[in-house]
Amino acid sequence: MTKPKILVTGATGKTGYALVEQLRAHDWPVRAVASRIDGRSEALQKLGAEVVVADMYDPEQMYQAVCGTQRAYYLPLMRPYMIQAANAFAVAARDAGLEHVVQMSQWTSSSNHPTPMTRQTWLIDRVFRLIPRVAHTIFNPGMFADNFLRTIDFAALLGVYPVLMGTSKSAPISNDDMARCAATLLMQGPEKHAGRSYHPTGSQLLDGREMAGIVAGVVGHKVVAVDLPLVMFRKVARMQRIDPYQIALLVRYVEDNKQGTFSFEGGVTDVMRELTGKPAETFAITAARYASEPFAKQTIGNRLRALWNFAITPFYPAYDLDGYLRKLHVPVPAQTLHCMQDPQWRDAHAAQMQTSIDRSRNVVEVPNETLPHFTRA
Template sequence: MATVNHFPKILVTGATGKTGSAVVAQLCENGWPVRAMVRARDARSQRLESLGAETVVADMFDPNQVLDAMQGTRRAYYCPPLHPYMIQSAAAFVAAARQSKLEAIVGLSQWLASPNHPSLHTRQLWLVEQMLSDLPGVAHVTLNPGYFADNYLRLLDFAALLGVFPILTGHSRNAPPSNEDIARVAVALLMDPEGHAGRSYRPTGPQLISAYEMVPIIRKVLRSPVLAINLPLWMFLRTARLQGVSAFELSSFRYYLEDHKQGAFELGAPTDVVQTLTGQPPETFETTVRRYAALPFARRTFANRLRAFINFNRVPFTPGYNLDRFEREQFHPRPPVPQLAMGDLQWQASHSS
């Protein structure tokens, strides 16, 4: 006789993203029924289905589609989209959660979240935390990781193919969490939300490390010489635009680089969150590097080397973004006195305990 799974079904938004896909995979591995919300049917959604997840195509900005996707689920992982109108998505999600009577939500936020930060995305994340925490009868838990390991390692192809590792954060330190460890914490909370309602957890890596201290680890993994280069912001913006990164993403990221240099991600790190909630230590930075080095974009093939060489030589001729003008033209609201994390006494008081 077939066994019946009595676990409540869990909705995962942003299910093809970096943390969302890992949450889906780990929940399925643990035998939990999962409904993965995706933007389109493609190879990524097919992979989630192969893991055992049910997939549903829905527009995260449409209240009716979000409600339809949520029907029949009891818990949810909410991963806000990196989008100028993300708050619309959050409002749609909150309305659907209220109607569907979800019992628990794990919401991905950010270590920097505050009402005063110059980044629109960061201010909106703070608002989303307030919206989710006000849902009656819902056990809401906040995940607020800092600067991900992914933010450094998305530049790993420079090291693997060109022998240089661009550094944007100087000698400031961080204990960068991997996507997988963030997902492990989310999964632990989704599987057992009892006792965590109203709490906030910051998963980190196991040790504080600067980008310059990452370079010897990258050399070891790649088994080849790698030179650290301090990349000016203007050149990074050109490189990022060449790689298809949007102006909105960069309009926030430039502030996060300054937060990093001022020590915002070093404050309170590392934490024991991963070990305490999952029973396993966070993975080392070397472990994360090895996974990225095996990805197609970093493999030392002739095609990849040729692409990297051509793109590297295109950078000086690629226009950068004028991010101040972009924010004005997009009518981004601004706080009266924008404050980075380490200059915001209110943020420091709430994050130093």
């Protein structure tokens, strides 16, 4: 029997590329969407994926990309106007007759969250629900392990592990596990997963100091956890030329983490094992993969570079994130609330976690028609 062709957006990114690898390893036909032809897209072609170049904000280009595919993985753009790209995709999915879309959402998805991305994600969850004759599946991971391991070179080379979130905990999930989750949902298809929502997490609730201890075991020497003030974080991010929009979002998610959003109702699920037959990988396994990357190798050149960067960081200008967001002119609700301050968010997500416990499984079914709505008078 011919396998349905799967469209993968965000295919040159960290989770998207890993997803294409997973699907091609199981011999599924894949069409990968890229913004341009470069080394990353050529690597996708070597995996056996068909690569198409498309502007995700352009409805016609997205229609051409979707045509001829049956299932799709949708990764929302981490950009200020991601809602336009999502609507372009929704129209394309309807017009091209797509049968199933698996969408990465957020655990924080909320209509009045302080970040524009999270507010728009809440809308995308509901826009995709409304696409006629297209089955819809959500998976909404929590904190990404990638957020905690971007600075593993400091630990490997200088024995310092920056801690941004104090003593608050989360269960960080790896890019590879998110890809395994998405691949399973796409391969098993709408017959099993239409209308459902899944919350995959890492295997352990950890705070920054516990992560530092694990990283020390990985790099093979003592590592000291050091609290990193947000202003220093903004300096490091600018030095690394990370998109200021991403940093503006992450700063808000740091506050969510400190308030307990990512440890809410226990914080850990067994979704990875229930979906894929294998448990989520440990933070140590994920950290070891990052420590093996060239930037973290314990060489003289890397160590000198890390010492230089560490020395100049206090003198480097920080991102002005508030000013940056003001210039974007994104709409802001009259009242913004972090997740733990939002009764509707707490009720909906407590129910999702409790359903997992009650069913003695951590795979959560939330029919699309019961996604929480506004409470109206």
